[in-house]
Amino acid sequence: MTHDAYTPHNHHHCIDAALNNARSLCAEQGARLTPIRQRVLELVWSSHKPVGAYDLLPTLAAEGFNSAPPTVYRALDFLLGLGLVHRISTLNAFIGCSQPNTDHASCFFICRDCGKAQELAASEVQALTAQVERALGVKVEQQTTELTGLCPACLEQH
Amino acid sequence: MTHDAYTPHNHHHCIDAALNNARSLCAEQGARLTPIRQRVLELVWSSHKPVGAYDLLPTLAAEGFNSAPPTVYRALDFLLGLGLVHRISTLNAFIGCSQPNTDHASCFFICRDCGKAQELAASEVQALTAQVERALGVKVEQQTTELTGLCPACLEQH
């Protein structure tokens, strides 16, 4: 975790890193990072706040891309498949993955005030998987955790 | 946890227990368990599978209840507020809470094959909250975890 969403930083670095990750991952997997897919990834990474699919449409339209829902959802599905973005189910929104090269559960803390989300590589998340498999005799294939509350900055303002 | 969703059992006991819990909780809090609220709770508890809001409409209509979306969503909101049901965000669905008297995070394992969901009172879930608060300096107010995979029975069939 290089940049914390709640710590001021030059966010262009986040975007650049995300694009570089995407390019190398696509090259590696023989997947095509087409203009629209790349642009959608950039837009998702334009902040640390989860963004809705429909939020992207106006920007894409203004830039001359096709901007019908299927276009965006297809791009998002592609990015989800490669693990470059995560879906935040409680918000019906999407956010860039900050560790796209590792197989990991989707685990985020989301500030209910400023909306910024921080991905977590919590060891307890892995422990949870193991415990559930043991307790229930099941096989866990996917795991999403969404924590909501107040980030450090928003805590101070209250 | 009296009944495991993946263990055969007389499910009427689950429904009865849920209704009794609801009645006493409502009495305690001065909340009104109106016919439609009670019926929605029963229907949510009619199986161990999360149920969509719109799935309830036809049944309610057939029983003479008003069956417009707001009716169901209001009943569900009421039940959510009392902690009698949980929302499964990844499925846009609702399921009865199996421990409605305790303040707890929403944590479920959901079988992707048979659809049955089991609520979990995992200690790791609590540990996760604490770890995140420590690591990020945030205040966690809410937490939902959804694990997907195969339950014991469906594991055998594969």
Add this chain to the structure above:
DNA sequence: CGTAGAATTGCAACATTATAACTCAATCCA
């Protein structure tokens, strides 16, 4: 009782999120 205030419900319209079905264009590979 009887009535004011609050909570609940009925109802119509609408908003948001996501997908289906079919077409055509671009790219890849033999």
Add this chain to the structure above:
DNA sequence: TGGATTGAGTTATAATGTTGCAATTCTACG
């Protein structure tokens, strides 16, 4: 080159969830 595969354009529609307001029912209090 030619055929297969993949990606994108287009239109329509499905699925999920909300707003606003009027009508009704319940509750509390005198």
